[in-house]
Amino acid sequence: MTRIAYLGPAGTFTEEAARRFALPGAEYVPVDSPAAALAAVRGGSADVAAVAIENSVDGAVTSTSDALVAPGAQIFAETELAIAFAVMTRRGFSLGDATTLATHPVAFQQVKGWMAERTPGVRFVPAPSNAAAAQMVAAGEADVAAAPLRAAELFGLEVHATGVADVDTARTRFVLVGPEGTPPAPTGDDRTSVVFQTPNEPGALVAILQEFAERGVNMTRIESRPTRREPNTYNFFVDLAGHVSGAGPGAGTGTGSVADALDAVRGRASWYRFLGSWPRASRLD
Known part of the structure; x- marks a missing residue:
């Protein structure tokens, strides 16, 4: 039986998303926050967690972003729900x-x-x-x-x-998070996500972003969040089109691949964490 933690109680959109992942023999475990869902995975009281990560109206779900910074959890899949x-x-x-x-x-x-x-x-x-x-x-x-x-x-x-719904096209993206491991195989339509911090020096962020541009890797999202450890320090969350293996048409069309770009980013960042590579969700009607 697979225990899947989600933002409860029963009846939330997150529960609906958790059920859409269609895990065989799943036991749905309600918790009171995305952070608690990821803590359950890290602590072993849940096998996986379903958490909202981005809303098309309100942007990133910051409580999820903040909770993903700690090691011990990785994204393996996503789904998207129309929200009304x-x-x-x-x-x-x-x-x-x-x-x-x-x-x-x-x-x-x-x-x-x-x-x-x-x-x-x-x-x-x-x-x-x-x-x-x-x-x-x-x-x-x-x-x-x-x-x-x-x-x-x-x-x-x-x-x-x-x-x-004030915006009738509103959608929320949810991800399935489990213990760190080997990413799913590339499909040709994949998403890769990382989080990093930059050295405190002029042009540090630009230099890192240039690593993606030089390799033809499409950056589909960037968000910054305070580290909450030192004033004026930030975690930068970046989503990329392509798979970390470098395989598939989304991996990059320039001189390298997602993997090459991330190797370069790791060398420039003051801190770096890989959050996962997984198949992109098909847009739902």
Whole structure:
């Protein structure tokens, strides 16, 4: 049996993503944060973890990025979900009487326009997950929740609207993380991710990024996060099109490959960690 940790409780989008990975005989283990999911993998209480890593509206899921910095975990797969919400209350409660809205902070960025139009003056109450927001409404701790439709079924709530999203193309990418190991074989449509720090000197980041450009390696995402160890120091997260093995058409079209570029980056960075190479998710309708 494969134990897969995910941001709970049951009824979150992360649970849906975890089930999409279709691991045989999976046992789904709810935890209270992406960091806790990765800690479960590192500590051995879960075999893998499903965590959100990027949202098309709100950008990187920073709690996941920060949790990936520590060694002992690696990305092996991804999936992508179209994101829309159900708006729910306790049974018999009028949406027009709502004064508090519970949802995850990332979700709030995707529904706040819809809610402002229909429930003006409603106060946002952050929840650790969207399903937890539904749980808060069921417990009387908030009036209305924006959450996956399944959460309404699980917590016995009344649904007032479905398909709610200020941006109807909103999507979230989720990754499957396990203990460090050999990456999946290249498919020709792969993603590689690393995180590094640069020396504190002029042009250090530019020099590292040039290593990708010189080899024709496409950098598809870059994010920076404070290291939280020293002031004015940052972790740079970079996604690349291609596989670390250097095989496949996405590996690079210049004088080298993803692997060659990463070797050069490792030599220039003051700190470096490989986060994984894995097949890119097909875009879901």
